[in-house]
Amino acid sequence: MAYNENMRVYIIRHGESEANAKGVYQHRDVQLSETGIKQAHTVAQRFLHIPIDSIYSSSFERAKKTAHIIGDTIHKPVELLPLLTEIKRPTVIEGKKQSEPEARIIMRLIKRMWHDPQWRHSDEETFFDLRTRAIKLLRHIEQFKNTEQVLLVSHGTFIRMLVCVMIYGESVSPGKFKKYLRFLQTTNTGITVCDYAHHHWRLLTWNDQAHLG
Numbered sequence: 001m002a003y004n005e006n007m008r009v010y011i012i013r014h015g016e017s018e019a020n021a022k023g024v025y026q027h028r029d030v031q032l033s034e035t036g037i038k039q040a041h042t043v044a045q046r047f048l049h050i051p052i053d054s055i056y057s058s059s060f061e062r063a064k065k066t067a068h069i070i071g072d073t074i075h076k077p078v079e080l081l082p083l084l085t086e087i088k089r090p091t092v093i094e095g096k097k098q099s100e101p102e103a104r105i106i107m108r109l110i111k112r113m114w115h116d117p118q119w120r121h122s123d124e125e126t127f128f129d130l131r132t133r134a135i136k137l138l139r140h141i142e143q144f145k146n147t148e149q150v151l152l153v154s155h156g157t158f159i160r161m162l163v164c165v166m167i168y169g170e171s172v173s174p175g176k177f178k179k180y181l182r183f184l185q186t187t188n189t190g191i192t193v194c195d196y197a198h199h200h201w202r203l204l205t206w207n208d209q210a211h212l213g
Contacts, residue, residue: 007144007196010050010151011159012070013207015039016188017062019095025103026086027094028060036188040066042211043189044073047151052076054144057153058084066189067153083137086155088125115174127174130158134165142196156186166194166201187212 015036019026032040047070057067059080071078090110093103106121113119117128125133141150154162164172164180186192190207 007141007147008149009141009194009196010047010052010149011162011192011194012043012066012151012153013156013159013186013188013190014058014060014063014066014153015043020188023098025089025093025096025098026062027091028085030060030062032062032065036062037065037069039189039212040069041073043191044070046191046211047074051149052151053147053149055079055151055153056081056084056141058082058086058155058158060085060155063153063155067151070151070153081137081140081152083133083140084152084154084158087130087157087161088123090122090124092122114178127177130161131165131170131172131177134158134161135170137162138165138201142199157181159186159192160184163192163194163203163206166203 015032016039017026017030017036018033019030021033021035052074055067055071055076055078057063057078057080059082063084064080067078090106093106096103110121110124114127120126144150160180161177163184164177168176184206186207187209189212190209191205192207193205195202195204
């Protein structure tokens with residue numbers, strides 16, 4: 001299959017969710033908050049002036065709602081792409097506040113064992129799972145045909161992994177990714193822009209939030 005040699009990709013983090021606002025570990029069905037819905041409508045207005053060929057969204061509710069608000073505004077259909085979903089945390093902490101002792105103990109353990117490909121707490125995605133999924137997504141979109149302007153709606157941790165894989169490919173290490181997680185912060189509906197040309201990725205804009213004022 002021929003690779004697309006000239007593509008611009010706009011990557012948007014979903015609008016604020018109800019769990020974002022409460023500092024809670026999220027599950028796939030968490031909805032946008034009222035603020036998140038307003039953010040989605042605001043960012044959609046920016047794409048009235050940016051030609052988009054295709055919109056792809058995570059299948060999680062908060063991303064789907066954001067994507068459909070944008071799609072309805074610019075009259076483009078939304079295609080769900082499960083590769084764009086957020087990192088899966090252990091089910092046992094979903095719905096728990098990040099400050100709760102049980103959740104904090106579990107997440108500290110996961111972070112301590114982040115480097116071990118053989119270890120996992122329970123049913124979560126590991127660093128290695130997330131890296132593999134980001135690699136699969138890039139290979140998938142690099143093969144889009146007849147597409148020049150693509151919009152992806154995803155999630156904060158996954159977006160940062162995606163950019164790391166654009167830079168380092170399969171050599172992204174747990175240590176490198178931890179540094180990127182701390183350094184590259186994302187805002188709800190922040191826009192990241194990347195170009196793909198001649199088999200290489202280039203980051204143009206990180207987390208543009210000008211529409212939020």
